[in-house]
Amino acid sequence: MKCSKFLAELNDFLDGSLDASLKSELEEHLTWCHNCHVVCNTTKKTIEIYRENQVYELPDALRMKLQTAIISKCKSSKPKH
Amino acid sequence: MGTIQTNVTGDTGEDLALVQAAREGDIGAFEQLLKRYDRNVFRIANHITQNREDAEDVVQDAFLKAYQKLDQFQGNSKFYTWLVRIAVNEALMKLRKRKASKTVSIDEDVETDEGFVPREVTDWSPNPEQLYKQAELGDILEKTIQGLPAGFRTVFVLRDVEGLSTEETADALGLSIPAVKSRLLRARLQLRERLSRYFKKKKNDGDKTQ
Numbered sequence: 001m002k003c004s005k006f007l008a009e010l011n012d013f014l015d016g017s018l019d020a021s022l023k024s025e026l027e028e029h030l031t032w033c034h035n036c037h038v039v040c041n042t043t044k045k046t047i048e049i050y051r052e053n054q055v056y057e058l059p060d061a062l063r064m065k066l067q068t069a070i071i072s073k074c075k076s077s078k079p080k081h
Numbered sequence: 082m083g084t085i086q087t088n089v090t091g092d093t094g095e096d097l098a099l100v101q102a103a104r105e106g107d108i109g110a111f112e113q114l115l116k117r118y119d120r121n122v123f124r125i126a127n128h129i130t131q132n133r134e135d136a137e138d139v140v141q142d143a144f145l146k147a148y149q150k151l152d153q154f155q156g157n158s159k160f161y162t163w164l165v166r167i168a169v170n171e172a173l174m175k176l177r178k179r180k181a182s183k184t185v186s187i188d189e190d191v192e193t194d195e196g197f198v199p200r201e202v203t204d205w206s207p208n209p210e211q212l213y214k215q216a217e218l219g220d221i222l223e224k225t226i227q228g229l230p231a232g233f234r235t236v237f238v239l240r241d242v243e244g245l246s247t248e249e250t251a252d253a254l255g256l257s258i259p260a261v262k263s264r265l266l267r268a269r270l271q272l273r274e275r276l277s278r279y280f281k282k283k284k285n286d287g288d289k290t291q
Contacts, residue, residue: 011266035202039273042205042280046273047241049209054242055223056127056136058120066119066140071112073141074148
């Protein structure tokens with residue numbers, strides 16, 4: 001397997017949605033290709049770091065303000081049928 | 082190597098019951114939906130608009146619109162996916178207003194090979210989170226994702242940060258499944274490439290562990 005083929009399948013490999021035979025081909029490639037091993041490992045970490053360190057958290061005070069405003073607008077608005 | 086686990090947001094059955102109650106006039110039920118998803122909508126809106134005031138407006142407009150259109154929600158998709166679709170549209174409208182001179186579209190396919198030919202192939206330090214203080218790390222993550230084209234970062238945020246499936250992301254953005262997959266791969270690889278500049282192992286790190 002070439003590195004370009006490995007990269008093309010990387011998403012499904014990381015998401016665990018590959019069929020067994022293709023998955024083992026990719027795993028075999030990883031055993032000897034250092035670059036793909038690093039790319040695979042650091043792409044996985046990229047996803048995890050964004051998931052675990054949420055940017056743009058909604059601060060509590062602003063959250064309360066927005067909730068109050070939204071519910072008040074909803075109360076004075078009629079659902080459109 | 083383990084696979085990435087998807088975040089599960091909310092409970093579809095419970096959401097449907099709340100939607101039904103809200104349709105029948107129970108504003109408290111709608112308030113529960115709001116409390117369940119307002120943080121997600123705020124994050125998504127911020128990622129798209131890259132402007133905090135706009136993101137606040139999007140949260141208000143999206144929930145108000147969802148409330149007004151509750152009868153149009155068919156239940157073919159999850160309530161959350163339906164809400165995200167409304168929020169994405171509102172956020173894109175804000176973005177277009179701010180960048181009036183430029184055409185902004187998530188349909189726009191940006192031709193780039195960045196990340197496809199990996200340049201940074203040094204592994205990261207074992208725990209990049211320990212290299213930087215929390216606030217600094219937040220700045221790095223924010224700055225890095227802001228540099229991506231709108232279409233790429235939106236797909237990454239919905240799929241990888243908010244945990245929507247490929248199909249749900251396609252549905253929320255009005256994109257085909259192959260388009261979502263292609264953008265997601267490019268977004269992941271570009272972010273990896275850019276973050277590597279901050280997180281890669283220093284040359285003498287290996288020596289310390291010997």
